[in-house]
Amino acid sequence: MSKEAPSRIFAVKTTGGQERIVANFIATRVLLKEKRVHSILVLDSLKGYVFLEADNVQIVNEVISGFKHVKSSVPGIIQFSDIERFLITKPIISELDIGDIVEVIAGPFKGMRAKINRIEEAKSEVTVILLDAPYQLPVTIDANYLKIIQKVSKT
Numbered sequence: 001m002s003k004e005a006p007s008r009i010f011a012v013k014t015t016g017g018q019e020r021i022v023a024n025f026i027a028t029r030v031l032l033k034e035k036r037v038h039s040i041l042v043l044d045s046l047k048g049y050v051f052l053e054a055d056n057v058q059i060v061n062e063v064i065s066g067f068k069h070v071k072s073s074v075p076g077i078i079q080f081s082d083i084e085r086f087l088i089t090k091p092i093i094s095e096l097d098i099g100d101i102v103e104v105i106a107g108p109f110k111g112m113r114a115k116i117n118r119i120e121e122a123k124s125e126v127t128v129i130l131l132d133a134p135y136q137l138p139v140t141i142d143a144n145y146l147k148i149i150q151k152v153s154k155t
Contacts (some may be wrong), residue, residue, distance in 0.1 A: 007019055007054060007055055007098050008054065009051055009077065009083070010051070011049050011052075011073075012051075012052060012060065012073055012074065013048060013049060013071040015071065017047065019047070019049065021058050022067065022070055023040045023050050026064060026078060029063045033062070037060070039052070041053075043071070043086045046085050049074075056125035069087075087119060091143070092144060092146060092148075093121055095148060097116065097119075098152070099152035100115070100149075101113060101114070101148075102116060102126075102147060104128075104141060104144040104145055105145055105146065107142075109130065112132045114128035114129060114131055114132075114141075114146075115129050117138055119143075125141065126141055126142075128146075129137070
C-alpha cells in the first residue's frame, strides 16, 4: 500500500483579466507533460490569481514556466479556508436589513439608489424607496437586483 503525498493548493499571480487563458494553458501543459495537478480554479471574484491543487510547488513551477501572462507563483501554501468564502455564496437577501442603502444593479431602475423599507425573505423580494426619485416611490424589487452601498448602523 503506497502512501501518496497530500495535495496542496498553490496560488499563481497572473495578468488581470487573463486568468482563464492561463488556466487553459496550464491544463494543456498538464495533459502534455503528464504532471500531477489535480485541479485548476479560477474565481471571477478574485482577479489576477489562478489556484492549482498539486502535490508540491515544483510541479506548479514546471507547468507555469515560460508563459507571458503568468507573473509569479505566490510563495507558500494556500489554506482552503482562505478561498472557501469565494466558493460558497450566501443569498444577498440574508445580508440585507431594513434601513440599508442599496443600489439597483438591474431592471428598469438600474443605477438608482434606494433605502430598504421591507424584506420578504420567502419571495426573495425587497420593497425599497427610491432616493433618486423626486418623490418617495416604494418599489418591490427582486433581492438579486440589489447591491449594498451602506449598512444601517446597529446601536
